[in-house]
Amino acid sequence: MISVSRSDVSDADIARALLIMTTQNIGLIAYLNACIYETKRIFFVGNFLRHNKISCRTLAYAIDFWSKGQMKAHFCRHEGYLGALGAFLSNTSSSSPMAES
DSSP states (O other), X not given: OOOOOGGGSOHHHHHHHXXXXXXXXHHHHHHHHHHHTTOSEEEEOXXXXXXXXXXXXXXXXXXXXXXXXXXXXXXXXXXXXXXXXHHHHHHOOTTSHHHHO
């Protein structure tokens, strides 16, 4: 095991490592859900991915790795709008006043 002192690691290194770790976990959860629902294409939306090339590359790599190349990650161009639309639609149910009109 390599021993590294805290003074040798910058705050940016820690932030990047946490971002990659979190994104890999999101990728694994997305892959497992795709297995449950038997789909080969996984779409990611939301402002978290807007101009976030590190996360997009990590998600694409994670999906490719865990699926052994059988699944593909897709990223939408208007991710913020689609994320907001998804949140709106999930909040609308048949019992809401908006659904009755």
